[in-house]
Amino acid sequence: MSQRYQSQLCRCAGALGLALLASGLTIFPIGAGASEDRLQQLRSYYRALRQQTWQLYESANMLPRDIRGLTIADDLRAHGLTREKARSLDEQLAAAESGAGQDGEALVDATAMAVTTQLLGEVGRFTEIANYWTGSGVAVRARDNWTSFLKINGLPEAQDLDPAIPVLEKRLLEELQAGDFRAAGRVSAPELAALYGKARMTLTRQVAGSRSGAAPVRDFRNRSAPCTTPSPQPPGGPAYPPTSRRLSQEGTVVLRLRQSPEGCTVAAAVVISSGYTALDDAAVDWALQTPADPGEARGPGVERTKDLAVSFKFEDE
Amino acid sequence: MNSRAWNQAWLIRALPLAVLVLVIGTVPSAQAATVTSEIQRSVRGVTFEVVVPKAKEDRLAYDKPLPLELLPFVERNDKYWSIGTAFAIGPGQFVTAGHVFLSVLGSQFGPPALRDSAGNVYPVGQVTRFSSNEDFVVFTAAGPANVKALDVNRQPVIDEPVYAVGNALGEGIIIRDGLYTSETPEQQDGRWKWIRFSAAASPGNSGGPLLDSAGRVIGVVIGKSPNENLNFALPIARVLNAPEGRATFDENFVQKLPNLNSTLPGRATRQFALPLNFPEFASAYLKIVGEENQKSRALLRKTYANELFPAGAGSAKVLATVVNDRFPRLLGHDGNSQWQAADPDGLSGIDVPGGVRIDTASQYGVGLFRMSQKAGAGTQLAQVDSKAFMDLLLKGQRVMRQVGTDAVRVTSLGTASRDDINTDSFGRQWQRRIWPLSYIDGFAVTLSLAVPDGHVGLVQTIPAAGFEAALENLELMRDYFYVSYGGTLPQWSNFLSATALRPTAFKELRLKRDKQESLEVSSPNLSMKLRPEALAVDDKSNVTLLMTFMLAGDRLNWDVGGVVVTQDPDKKTQVSVVRQPRPSELAGDEVTVRWKQMVGREAPFNSLAKADVTENSFWIVGIADPSGSRASAANAPAALYEVTCVAERDVLPWDLEEMLRMTLRDLVVTDR
Numbered sequence: 005m006s007q008r009y010q011s012q013l014c015r016c017a018g019a020l021g022l023a024l025l026a027s028g029l030t031i032f033p034i035g036a037g038a039s040e041d042r043l044q045q046l047r048s049y050y051r052a053l054r055q056q057t058w059q060l061y062e063s064a065n066m067l068p069r070d071i072r073g074l075t076i077a078d079d080l081r082a083h084g085l086t087r088e089k090a091r092s093l094d095e096q097l098a099a100a101e102s103g104a105g106q107d108g109e110a111l112v113d114a115t116a117m118a119v120t121t122q123l124l125g126e127v128g129r130f131t132e133i134a135n136y137w138t139g140s141g142v143a144v145r146a147r148d149n150w151t152s153f154l155k156i157n158g159l160p161e162a163q164d165l166d167p168a169i170p171v172l173e174k175r176l177l178e179e180l181q182a183g184d185f186r187a188a189g190r191v192s193a194p195e196l197a198a199l200y201g202k203a204r205m206t207l208t209r210q211v212a213g214s215r216s217g218a219a220p221v222r223d224f225r226n227r228s229a230p231c232t233t234p235s236p237q238p239p240g241g242p243a244y245p246p247t248s249r250r251l252s253q254e255g256t257v258v259l260r261l262r263q264s265p266e267g268c269t270v271a272a273a274v275v276i277s278s279g280y281t282a283l284d285d286a287a288v289d290w291a292l293q294t295p296a297d298p299g300e301a302r303g304p305g306v307e308r309t310k311d312l313a314v315s316f317k318f319e320d321e
Numbered sequence: 322m323n324s325r326a327w328n329q330a331w332l333i334r335a336l337p338l339a340v341l342v343l344v345i346g347t348v349p350s351a352q353a354a355t356v357t358s359e360i361q362r363s364v365r366g367v368t369f370e371v372v373v374p375k376a377k378e379d380r381l382a383y384d385k386p387l388p389l390e391l392l393p394f395v396e397r398n399d400k401y402w403s404i405g406t407a408f409a410i411g412p413g414q415f416v417t418a419g420h421v422f423l424s425v426l427g428s429q430f431g432p433p434a435l436r437d438s439a440g441n442v443y444p445v446g447q448v449t450r451f452s453s454n455e456d457f458v459v460f461t462a463a464g465p466a467n468v469k470a471l472d473v474n475r476q477p478v479i480d481e482p483v484y485a486v487g488n489a490l491g492e493g494i495i496i497r498d499g500l501y502t503s504e505t506p507e508q509q510d511g512r513w514k515w516i517r518f519s520a521a522a523s524p525g526n527s528g529g530p531l532l533d534s535a536g537r538v539i540g541v542v543i544g545k546s547p548n549e550n551l552n553f554a555l556p557i558a559r560v561l562n563a564p565e566g567r568a569t570f571d572e573n574f575v576q577k578l579p580n581l582n583s584t585l586p587g588r589a590t591r592q593f594a595l596p597l598n599f600p601e602f603a604s605a606y607l608k609i610v611g612e613e614n615q616k617s618r619a620l621l622r623k624t625y626a627n628e629l630f631p632a633g634a635g636s637a638k639v640l641a642t643v644v645n646d647r648f649p650r651l652l653g654h655d656g657n658s659q660w661q662a663a664d665p666d667g668l669s670g671i672d673v674p675g676g677v678r679i680d681t682a683s684q685y686g687v688g689l690f691r692m693s694q695k696a697g698a699g700t701q702l703a704q705v706d707s708k709a710f711m712d713l714l715l716k717g718q719r720v721m722r723q724v725g726t727d728a729v730r731v732t733s734l735g736t737a738s739r740d741d742i743n744t745d746s747f748g749r750q751w752q753r754r755i756w757p758l759s760y761i762d763g764f765a766v767t768l769s770l771a772v773p774d775g776h777v778g779l780v781q782t783i784p785a786a787g788f789e790a791a792l793e794n795l796e797l798m799r800d801y802f803y804v805s806y807g808g809t810l811p812q813w814s815n816f817l818s819a820t821a822l823r824p825t826a827f828k829e830l831r832l833k834r835d836k837q838e839s840l841e842v843s844s845p846n847l848s849m850k851l852r853p854e855a856l857a858v859d860d861k862s863n864v865t866l867l868m869t870f871m872l873a874g875d876r877l878n879w880d881v882g883g884v885v886v887t888q889d890p891d892k893k894t895q896v897s898v899v900r901q902p903r904p905s906e907l908a909g910d911e912v913t914v915r916w917k918q919m920v921g922r923e924a925p926f927n928s929l930a931k932a933d934v935t936e937n938s939f940w941i942v943g944i945a946d947p948s949g950s951r952a953s954a955a956n957a958p959a960a961l962y963e964v965t966c967v968a969e970r971d972v973l974p975w976d977l978e979e980m981l982r983m984t985l986r987d988l989v990v991t992d993r
Contacts, residue, residue: 054971054973057974058974061929061974062932064929065924065927077974080974081975081978
């Protein structure tokens with residue numbers, strides 16, 4: 005079975021607010037209205053950018069380091085609204101404001117135009133940084149996750165990886181090095197995450213076949229609560245652990261279930277780990293809490309063991 | 322030292338307008354009996370008021386003229402305070418209650434004297450017999466000629482009528498009747514029985530004779546139960562049988578300190594030789610009280626050595642917490658006998674002309690104050706003399722003198738009668754100033770420390786009786802006094818150059834602005850240089866040193882636990898460096914969790930900027946480690962320093978990161 009979830013980060017990072025800000029600026033009518041009003045509006049866009057910068061910066065407490073070992077704060081500090089850029093915007097706005105209402109309307113207009121251009125550039129760049137850091141699966145350290153997936157499942161370190169992966173990794177690092185967050189965030193990072201996800205899934209399928217009947221990687225855990233009355237509704241999927249969701253962790257867990265003659269799951273074990281303990285635990289918890297399924301009942305005295313794959317994946321945007 | 326509460330506790334609070342010894346209320350007796358007018362005359366002839374002269378001049382000033390017309394005629398015009406009653410027990414020999422004399426030991430009013438109904442005053446000569454717990458004193462006086470002692474009845478009978486004679490409520494000698502109702506064994510050991518009687522007794526009756534219906538003395542009126550008309554008298558035989566030439570001091574007491582819940586009961590039994598004149602008697606008695614107080618206080622400290630700060634429950638937490646408050650507080654027990662550095666009670670303040678602010682509060686029954694001067698204010702607090710000092714304090718601390726039904730605010734106590742400097746256990750120089758407060762026969766005492774922007778200290782009103790012992794107990798509070806030192810750079814410069822009042826801990830302190838406009842602060846365990854890139858300082862900027870108690874081995878030190886530099890007192894921009902000693906296991910979860918976060922550089926100690934946009938608040942917190950390198954939980958140093966930078970307005974995160982980086986770059990912390 006498979007579940008689809010939405011990445012929380014897409015919402016929490018305030019990308020929406022920024023998109024509004026960006027669209028507001030593009031339709032901003034240069035040259036129309038009193039200069040004071042226009043300057044005031046520019047000032048408020050600038051203030052919004054600063055506030056958004058703070059919000060994203062503070063999410064560094066929640067987000068892991070990326071493939072380079074850097075944090076979102078590092079990228080914002082180096083590529084966002086830097087001290088120098090902020091100083092330049094401050095000075096231009098102050099100059100325009102001091103000229104407003106006097107003879108220098110033309111000067112004010114010119115300054116306002118320059119500030120607008122610069123602000124648009126900053127907002128665009130900010131949006132791409134936000135997108136890179138909050139897009140599904142990009143913030144994770146892909147290679148580390150791959151390694152831990154292999155380790156938990158007791159698989160040899162040397163695996164035939166899709167040859168596209170190292171190429172893509174190199175490209176991503178170069179883009180990030182160049183500050184091209186647009187390419188990195190929109191293309192390279194999601195592609196890389198997808199390739200690793202595919203590699204994990206492929207490996208999971210292979211191993212699942214070979215492990216049929218073999219010992220699970222994590223021992224059986226018994227059901228503690230009694231089985232409830234058979235439920236007519238189809239069972240829902242496990243709840244996405246909030247921390248995993250925040251950290252953009254995706255994966256597939258293969259469970260082995262022991263079922264009673266009534267179709268109740270009385271014990272569950274992890275056959276193949278997703279690579280993330282939190283996701284594995286959530287899957288086992290869920291399996292041990294599902295009501296008995298009459299469809300699974302095999303009649304008096306017949307117990308049954310079966311394997312079940314549970315996937316945690318964000319919905320594609 | 323607290324002695325028998327039922328007849329002496331009043332001394333702590335009483336106003337001398339009621340310096341009539343013997344306590345509370347009058348309940349008329351139902352029983353009527355008769356003494357002949359002849360007896361009455363002879364009784365009046367041998368019974369005297371005990372009086373002390375009033376202060377001749379008033380050094381105090383008030384916010385309006387004293388409405389003396391509100392005082393009763395007699396009180397207004399009498400040159401004496403009437404404090405009790407005495408009567409003759411032989412030629413030139415008189416007796417009164419012991420506490421009548423004790424109430425004016427150390428009094429500002431001068432020695433007690435006798436006064437007859439014609440207003441003649443006779444000085445007390447020699448004290449010849451005295452017993453503190455039997456509560457009598459026998460003394461000589463050059464009284465009027467032909468005073469014939471009253472007859473004595475050593476075997477009075479219960480249920481017979483009795484007459485209490487005395488100077489009730491200062492009205493002169495009056496006689497009231499009642500019954501000899503019962504007997505009560507003496508409280509301490511039951512060595513004798515008090516006579517209990519129902520004749521009315523009022524303040525001022527103390528020391529008067531209790532007579533039988535034949536006019537013979539059966540006892541000396543001592544006191545009364547607070548809530549019932551069952552008064553006490555000492556059987557006269559106890560007085561007459563007492564050995565001549567000996568003063569007996571025998572008191573149960575409870576020793577306590579204001580900020581400590583643990584108390585220590587004790588008993589002092591001492592004797593000294595008589596006769597002595599009154600001043601000699603007073604000093605001999607007060608010497609014993611002083612010695613016994615010191616002895617029992619030492620015993621208290623020894624008995625509870627394991628409970629006294631820095632030992633005892635709660636101390637670990639106090640030692641692991643640095644308080645930033647320029648208003649002082651006292652360390653002391655909370656309700657559960659845990660040491661704490663709690664906020665004082667009832668803090669209030671007032672701005673007075675001259676750019677001075679007076680704040681007052683209280684804690685453990687002791688007054689606390691802070692007198693501070695705004696930057697560039699006209700008044701130079703460092704230079705004020707004792708008169709100006711108290712005049713200022715009185716602007717913040719309301720002191721009212723009751724006059725009849727009105728109350729008048731005291732605005733000045735004049736110049737202090739004692740003004741000296743003493744050092745406490747931590748090398749802090751305390752200015753001790755004492756002013757007489759004649760209208761309550763007491764003293765106002767301030768113990769104060771000079772701080773860069775003014776003075777902080779303790780203030781207490783202490784009755785003259787037992788003054789020295791109470792003063793010593795107050796002075797013990799100096800060692801529990803906790804306060805941060807703050808001021809502008811010019812204020813600091815003046816403060817540090819005035820060596821007489823500078824604490825020894827500041828001898829090695831450097832605090833100044835160098836030529837590059839950087840602020841340098843250096844003490845033995847902390848040295849920082851704050852460059853304008855981190856925080857620009859000027860004459861308005863404030864520097865506060867968070868002074869705290871620190872353990873170095875077994876020794877308790879008082880030293881710099883942190884520095885707070887505020888760019889402008891009206892703005893938020895500041896840099897602070899605060900020491901966090903490694904907490905002991907007893908310090909509690911709050912401190913332990915904080916320490917773990919600091920060691921692990923976890924939020925909020927992760928050098929990441931924080932913003933609260935709605936509060937317009939921007940800050941960043943990092944850690945300075947004395948060991949230079951980053952410590953792990955295993956080899957954590959004895960202390961870490963929390964470094965906080967706060968910005969006034971909408972900055973960007975990297976502005977704060979840079980401010981922190983610049984601060985840390987020139988910060989050296991050590992740990993001794």
